[in-house]
Amino acid sequence: MALPTLTPAQRSEALKKAAAVRKERGEILSQLKDRKVTLEEVxxxxxxxxxxxxxxxxxxxxxxxxxxxxxQLLDEHGISQSRRVQGLGARQKETLLKTLSSRP
Structure with a gap:
């Protein structure tokens, strides 16, 4: 199936939207790294x-x-290397959080 041809205005709008999503994703990861938010909250x-x-x-x-x-954590919990957060099951999230909360 071929992709639809976009007008320059539509292409520009799509690029802006993609950039905004990447920025938001980066902010979430940055907050996690800086301990401003926990993995459970994310x-x-x-x-x-x-x-x-x-x-x-x-x-x-x-x-x-x-x-x-x-x-190693992904292997321990049987999670695929290419799994996205939306594809995690409730048990996988629970065991991952339990493992990570018990580490120093």
Whole structure:
């Protein structure tokens, strides 16, 4: 299926919208890294911006968790490397939060 042809105005509007979503996603990850918001609060947020973030990227934004530890956590909980937040089940969220809340 071919993508529709956009007018220059429609293309400009779509680019602005995409930039705004990327900025909001970056702010969420930055707040998580700076401990202004907890992982639990982020996971409870409803909306497409949080839902579209990869779980791995969300974990890597946590202080003290790098690429290796994030990968280990995903493997431990049976979560795919390409899973997005919106695709997490209730049990997966619960066990992830339980594991991360018990770490120093």
């Amino acid at each position: 996971l409870k947020r409803e909306g497409t911006v949080v839902g579209k973030i990869y779980v791995r990227r969300l974990l890597e934004a946590l202080p003290g968790i790098g690429k290796v530890r994030a990968g």
